[in-house]
Structures are given as structure tokens and as C-alpha cells.
Amino acid sequence: MIISVSGKGGTGKTTITALVLKTLIENTDKSILLVDADPSTNVPIVLNEKIDKTVGMVASELKEKMEKGDLSYSTSKSLLLEAWVYETIKETMRYDVLPMGRTEGEGCYCYVNSVLTSIIDKIASNYDVVLMDMEAGLEHLSRRTDKDVDIMLIVTDPSKMSLETVRRIKDLTQEVHIGVKEIYVVGNKFPFESKDYLERKIKEMGLKLVGIVPVDLNIINYSMEGKSLLDIPRDSPAYESVRDICLKIGILNEPRN
Amino acid sequence: MVLLTFKEKENWLEARKMSMFEDIPVDVGVVYEGERIRKKDMQVELGGPKIQHKFELVRVRKPEEVEDGKIRIIGPDIRDIQPGTSNPFGILVEVAGEELEEELEGVIERRIHEFTNYIEGFMHLNQRYDIWCRLSKKSFEKGLNTFELIGKVMIRLYKAELPIIEKIQVTFITDPAEAKNRYEEALKIYDARDARARGLKDEEVDEFYGCILCQSFAPTHVCVITPQRYSNCGAISWYDGRAAARIDPKGPIFKIPKGETIDTFKGEFSGANQAVKEKSMGAVQRVWLYTAFGYPHTSCGCFEGIAFYIPEVDGFGLVHRDFKGAAVNGLPFSTMADATAGGRQVDGFHGISIEYTRSPKFLQVDGGWHRVVWLPKAFKERVHDFIPGDVRDKIATEEDVKDLNELKEWLKSKNHPVVEHWKEEELVAVPETGTEEAEAIPVLSSIEAGTPIALPYTGGFRVKLKGVKIHVGKFVIHKVKTKK
Numbered sequence: 001m002i003i004s005v006s007g008k009g010g011t012g013k014t015t016i017t018a019l020v021l022k023t024l025i026e027n028t029d030k031s032i033l034l035v036d037a038d039p040s041t042n043v044p045i046v047l048n049e050k051i052d053k054t055v056g057m058v059a060s061e062l063k064e065k066m067e068k069g070d071l072s073y074s075t076s077k078s079l080l081l082e083a084w085v086y087e088t089i090k091e092t093m094r095y096d097v098l099p100m101g102r103t104e105g106e107g108c109y110c111y112v113n114s115v116l117t118s119i120i121d122k123i124a125s126n127y128d129v130v131l132m133d134m135e136a137g138l139e140h141l142s143r144r145t146d147k148d149v150d151i152m153l154i155v156t157d158p159s160k161m162s163l164e165t166v167r168r169i170k171d172l173t174q175e176v177h178i179g180v181k182e183i184y185v186v187g188n189k190f191p192f193e194s195k196d197y198l199e200r201k202i203k204e205m206g207l208k209l210v211g212i213v214p215v216d217l218n219i220i221n222y223s224m225e226g227k228s229l230l231d232i233p234r235d236s237p238a239y240e241s242v243r244d245i246c247l248k249i250g251i252l253n254e255p256r257n
Numbered sequence: 258m259v260l261l262t263f264k265e266k267e268n269w270l271e272a273r274k275m276s277m278f279e280d281i282p283v284d285v286g287v288v289y290e291g292e293r294i295r296k297k298d299m300q301v302e303l304g305g306p307k308i309q310h311k312f313e314l315v316r317v318r319k320p321e322e323v324e325d326g327k328i329r330i331i332g333p334d335i336r337d338i339q340p341g342t343s344n345p346f347g348i349l350v351e352v353a354g355e356e357l358e359e360e361l362e363g364v365i366e367r368r369i370h371e372f373t374n375y376i377e378g379f380m381h382l383n384q385r386y387d388i389w390c391r392l393s394k395k396s397f398e399k400g401l402n403t404f405e406l407i408g409k410v411m412i413r414l415y416k417a418e419l420p421i422i423e424k425i426q427v428t429f430i431t432d433p434a435e436a437k438n439r440y441e442e443a444l445k446i447y448d449a450r451d452a453r454a455r456g457l458k459d460e461e462v463d464e465f466y467g468c469i470l471c472q473s474f475a476p477t478h479v480c481v482i483t484p485q486r487y488s489n490c491g492a493i494s495w496y497d498g499r500a501a502a503r504i505d506p507k508g509p510i511f512k513i514p515k516g517e518t519i520d521t522f523k524g525e526f527s528g529a530n531q532a533v534k535e536k537s538m539g540a541v542q543r544v545w546l547y548t549a550f551g552y553p554h555t556s557c558g559c560f561e562g563i564a565f566y567i568p569e570v571d572g573f574g575l576v577h578r579d580f581k582g583a584a585v586n587g588l589p590f591s592t593m594a595d596a597t598a599g600g601r602q603v604d605g606f607h608g609i610s611i612e613y614t615r616s617p618k619f620l621q622v623d624g625g626w627h628r629v630v631w632l633p634k635a636f637k638e639r640v641h642d643f644i645p646g647d648v649r650d651k652i653a654t655e656e657d658v659k660d661l662n663e664l665k666e667w668l669k670s671k672n673h674p675v676v677e678h679w680k681e682e683e684l685v686a687v688p689e690t691g692t693e694e695a696e697a698i699p700v701l702s703s704i705e706a707g708t709p710i711a712l713p714y715t716g717g718f719r720v721k722l723k724g725v726k727i728h729v730g731k732f733v734i735h736k737v738k739t740k741k
Contacts, residue, residue, distance in 0.1 A: 031295070067561065067639075068639060069615070069639060069640075072451045073454045073455045074450060074454035076367065076496065076500045077492065078500060079370065079383050083389055093297055096295065106578055107490070108490035108491075108559030110470040110490060110492075110559055111468075111470060111492035114509065126291075126293040
């Protein structure tokens with residue numbers, strides 16, 4: 001199952017991603033790959049994990065070596081890149097993180113990107129759940145994977161701009177070649193009283209609001225102190241809300257494949 | 258040697274494995290290719306990023322040197338290795354057979370990756386001195402606790418798939434001292450193999466490879482990749498082409514049967530002509546691989562460098578993407594790239610990879626390195642050893658000359674080979690043209706009967722007229738995508 005979390009920058013995509021991860025860890029025994037596909041690489045910060053290298057960095061490194069003629073002549077570049085990408089995977093006891101990062105430098109990435117797509121699809125197929133923290137643009141997604149997305153969560157906060165982004169992402173999903181089976185909108189940092197209003201707004205766009213996640217003091221404190229959001233107490237209101245959302249959209253009762 | 262595609266192999270393996278791997282305690286099949294063993298689930302790690310001494314090597318031996326089916330283990334076996342640890346690791350495969358040659362070692366060696374990956378719970382990554390293997394706890398518990406079993410699977414798959422192998426023995430090395438010694442030996446063999454690979458000639462192969470990955474930017478561009486002509490982007494060697502085409506024969510990188518050799522010197526082959534014709538939808542009819550004039554190889558938008566003709570001195574300048582200033586003709590890379598790109602056959606503006614300039618075939622029709630008059634210093638340093646000694650010091654860089662006048666003086670004072678031609682051309686009188694005209698001249702001179710004409714474009718559309726001598730056969734308007 002592939003779950004992607006997108007939305008305008010600053011709406012709390014990474015926070016919601018971390019809480020979905022916590023829900024999966026605490027309520028299932030599924031194997032989980034977390035793909036940090038936002039070039040700003042925020043996931044390690046909210047999970048308090050140190051990342052040494054990103055996929056973008058190793059791709060750039062390969063590119064640089066190609067240009068300098070530093071690679072041995074008859075070795076296979078795709079095998080080399082595959083191993084290097086595997087090395088970027090951060091393995092923890094309960095889940096793995098694949099930090100995508102971004103590529104540096106100019107020149108042609110056609111070949112590197114096409115090889116990366118197949119490597120990442122291969123890695124992803126090893127996990128029960130692939131959870132992706134996406135940047136707002138979907139071009140990124142279509143470049144990086146050929147797989148369909150089962151569930152897309154679009155996060156919005158109470159601002160006109162992020163609501164506009166929701167609409168734009170919806171339009172984009174129809175333009176790029178990947179299929180998205182279900183799209184749900186999550187209202188983050190909304191008071192519960194505003195639910196009806198938001199629901200109406202989202203419905204006007206032809207989308208479904210799946211839940212509201214309130215402002216939560218635990219999230220704020222943990223974030224400020226740089227502690228992992230996976231460790232917030234189970235009765236934190238934001239976590240309870242995300243857990244409800246996961247139940248509603250069937251992430252928890254999906255049978256193991 | 259017949260190489261099966263993955264699909265064919267999958268069918269073949271499925272049909273046979275029942276009887277072939279009955280005595281192996283875990284499953285063997287293509288479905289396990291790409292299986293990743295997580296650290297938490299691994300019994301042992303062999304090689305990998307934490308280990309320096311690791312390798313896999315295939316050697317072709319004399320028949321009397323190989324004991325068929327023999328499996329040796331030097332150092333602790335899997336069951337004796339402490340769980341959860343990373344270990345030095347070597348795999349040596351020795352083969353013998355009447356038709357086997359040393360040249361095939363690399364190809365046979367690459368199959369270790371495939372064959373070991375077919376084993377349930379065994380992960381194999383990378384190649385040569387970079388291998389990284391893991392065995393899962395689950396498969397270990399099922400009984401995969403000795404290299405003996407891994408060796409058996411490898412030997413059976415090798416013999417079944419490559420009947421050219423008559424005898425085969427496999428040695429696994431985990432002893433640290435032994436792994437270190439043999440690793441150092443292996444490095445020398447890889448180096449020798451690379452030197453040989455670099456020497457592989459276009460004349461010696463029956464197949465080239467084509468690549469259309471760039472067609473989203475340049476819809477009529479087809480790269481023809483040969484042992485001596487790297488892809489324009491510098492990313493895909495003939496060896497990479499072979500690997501990619503085998504895994505996905507219908508993908509964007511595909512095999513081109515060389516066909517009949519029409520002109521060895523220019524590099525015209527019937528197979529390459531047919532492939533570019535088909536894949537460019539008829540926009541390109543023929544291609545001469547080793548020249549920038551006539552029917553030159555098209556340029557995508559991805560090339561690492563440009564070979565640009567300088568009419569004033571009748572020589573070529575080279576410039577690469579990273580060079581930020583203006584080249585000796587006053588134009589920066591980006592401006593010349595616009596004149597070069599788009600999948601057209603442009604006389605005198607030729608997209609190239611840096612690796613191609615290391616090839617003996619590099620613009621051989623036009624004089625190769627002996628026709629090159631200028632290139633950036635950084636570029637020159639990268640390819641220094643591949644520039645013929647008799648001309649190396651006669652080629653200027655941005656540190657030697659600032660413009661075409663200075664270049665002329667420089668070439669004269671160094672007696673660069675192009676100066677010879679100047680005398681003959683005095684009669685033709687090379688006009689002191691501005692750069693824009695110089696750019697346009699070679700483009701227009703390329704129009705010949707039957708040649709597709711790519712009109713220069715300025716805005717977001719390209720208008721292409723074909724067969725204009727008699728009638729307009731086709732009128733295609735493409736929206737031109739610009740590359741970020």
C-alpha cells in the first residue's frame with residue numbers, strides 16, 4: 001500500500017506523516033518504508049534521526065564521477081547506483097527511511113532518473129506500507145515512481161493559500177500519469193468548531209474532508225525541543241485525531257499482503 | 258552466447274526449479290530478485306559499506322585446473338559466523354570450456370548478481386570490489402546455513418543458462434587475511450579488464466545500443482551508443498546499454514543490430530540508419546557516427562559538451578557545460594547549446610560526451626584532435642592523456658587566447674595542423690563574419706536533396722518541413738518543451 005501526504009509547505013505535512021507512522025507502528029506489525037520526498041528533508045528532524053546521505057546526493061556523486069571519468073570503464077552504473085541508494089536507507093528497528101533529497105549541479109539526469117525510478121520501485125516493493133512525505137508539486141512523484149498511489153492525504157491549514165494548493169494538487173493528479181485511488185483532505189491546526197465550514201469548502205472542490213487535527217501543545221513542545229514526534233503521549237489530541245483518520249480510511253484494517 | 262530476457266528466464270526457471278532445486282531448503286526464483294533484507298532481519302552481512310575487503314571474480318581456466326562442481330570455503334562458514342556481524346567476503350568462480358575466452362569473464366561475472374539474488378532470503382548488490390550481501394534470519398533458520406548450498410544454486414544456474422561453461426568450481430572466502438590478499442589480486446584483474454574494455458572497437462561488435470530517453474525534450478533525437486561512441490550525456494557506455502537492453506528489451510534503451518557496414522571511416526551502418534529512421538519517426542534518415550558534417554549524429558539537449566566549427570580558422574572548438582564564460586568564438590555554452598540541441602542534424606554544431614573525446618573515433622572524419630584548436634583548460638586537464646602528443650600543446654585554452662584574432666596568431670606561432678589548410682583556402686576568402694552569421698552558415702549549407710530540413714526556431718514551436726523539393730509530405734508542429 002502506498003500512502004502519500006502532500007500539501008502546501010508549512011501546513012504540517014511532515015507532522016501528519018509522523019503521526020500516521022506512529023499509528024502504523026503502534027497498531028499494526030506492517031513493515032514500513034518512509035520516503036522523504038520533500039527536498040527540504042524534514043522527516044529526520046521530526047523523528048530525531050540523523051541522515052548522512054540522501055538519494056539526491058549519491059545521484060549527484062555518480063554524475064560527477066561520470067563526468068570526471070572516475071568510474072571504471074566496464075562496470076554497470078545501474079548496479080553501482082542501486083547499492084549507493086540502498087546505503088542511504090536509514091534502518092531503525094521498526095521502520096526504514098529513504099531520504100530523497102535533491103540532485104545538485106547541471107547536466108543531464110535523464111539516465112540517472114530513469115535508473116532511480118526502477119531502483120526505488122524495487123525497494124518500495126519490499127514493504128507492506130510505503131509512506132511518502134511529498135512536496136506540493138506532483139512532478140516529483142511522477143518522476144520518481146511508476147506505481148499508483150492508494151491513498152493521498154492532502155494537508156491544509158486555515159489559510160486561503162493552502163486551500164488553493166489543495167485545489168491545485170487535485171488538478172495535478174489528473175494531469176500526471178500516475179493513478180491515485182483515493183484522495184482525502186486533512187485539516188491541520190483547525191479548531192473542531194470550524195469543521196462544518198471546512199467540510200463545505202472542501203466539498204465544493206469535489207473532495208472529501210476526512211478529519212481535523214487540532215493544535216496540540218505536545219506537538220509544539222516536542223517540535224521545539226527536537227524530540228521525536230513518535231514519542232508524544234498516546235492521549236495527545238493530534239495523535240488521537242490522526243489515529244481516527246487512519247481508521248476511517250482503512251489503513252489499519254487493510255490485511256497484510 | 259544466447260542471453261535470455263528476464264521474462265523468458267522467469268518462465269524457464271518456473272518450469273525447471275521443481276526438479277532443479279529440490280535439495281535446497283529455500284525457494285529459488287526470479288521473484289526474489291530485488292528482495293531487500295533489513296538489518297533487523299539479517300543473519301549475517303557479507304561485504305557491504307562497512308567492509309573493505311570484498312570482491313567477486315570470474316576466471317577462465319584450463320580444463321585441468323577446474324574440478325567440476327567443487328565448492329570450497331576458506332574461513333568460517335555461514336553457521337559459524339556470529340549473527341548480526343559484517344564480514345570480509347570473496348566469491349571466486351572458476352570456469353573452463355572449449356569456447357570460453359578471457360573476454361567473457363566480465364559478462365559471466367555479472368551473472369553472480371542475478372543468480373544469488375534468486376535465492377530466497379539472500380540479497381546481493383553491486384559488483385566487483387563493491388559487493389554487499391545479506392542473508393535473512395528466516396532463510397538461515399530454514400536451513401540455508403552453509404555456502405555449500407549457495408554454491409550449488411550458482412553452479413546449476415550457470416551450467417543451465419550458459420552451456421558454454423563445461424566445468425565450474427566456486428570458492429567462498431571469509432577468512433580476513435585470505436580475503437585481503439585475494440582482494441588485492443582481484444583489483445589488478447579488474448584494471449586489466451577495464452583497459453581491455455576501453456580498447457574494444459566498433460568493428461569488433463555486432464550490436465550497438467540506442468537510447469531515446471531524451472525524446473521528451475528532443476522528439477527526433479536517437480543516441481547511437483557504440484563501444485567507441487559514448488552517449489551524448491556521458492552516462493551510458495556500450496556496456497551500460499547492453500545491461501539495460503537485456504533487462505528491458507522494449508525500454509528506452511534498446512539493441513541496434515549493426516547490420517551492413519556502409520562506410521567504416523564515416524561510421525555509417527545500415528542497422529543504425531534503420532534504427533534512427535524508425536525511432537525519429539522518419540525525421541532522421543541516415544547517420545554518420547564519426548563526423549560533425551554531412552549526416553552527423555543528432556544532439557538532444559543533454560550533451561556534456563559541444564564541438565563547434567570555427568570557420569575563421571577551419572578548426573573545432575570544444576566546450577563543456579560547466580564552462581561559465583564565453584568560448585573563443587564569443588559565445589557561451591548556453592547559446593551554442595540552443596543552436597545544437599533539439600534532435601536535429603546540424604553541420605558544425607555537434608553535441609558530444611567528454612568520454613567520446615577519449616575515443617580514437619572522435620570526429621575522425623574531420624581530423625579528430627588534430628582539428629581541435631581550442632577548449633577550456635578544465636576540459637583539457639580531464640582528457641589530457643588522450644590528446645595526441647604531437648598536437649596537445651598546440652591547442653589553446655581560455656588562458657592562452659581571448660578571441661579569434663589571438664587564436665589565429667597562436668595557431669600560426671605553434672604551427673597547429675589546421676594552419677596547413679589555410680593556404681589552400683586563401684582563394685575562397687573567409688569573410689570576417691560576425692558570430693551570428695558564422696552560426697548560420699553551417700546550418701544552411703546542410704540542405705541537400707532528400708535531407709530533412711530543420712528550420713531554426715525562435716519561439717515555443719518548431720515547424721518542420723519534409724521533402725520540400727517536390728511537395729510537403731508532412732507538416733509537424735511540436736510544442737517544444739524546455740528543459741529545466
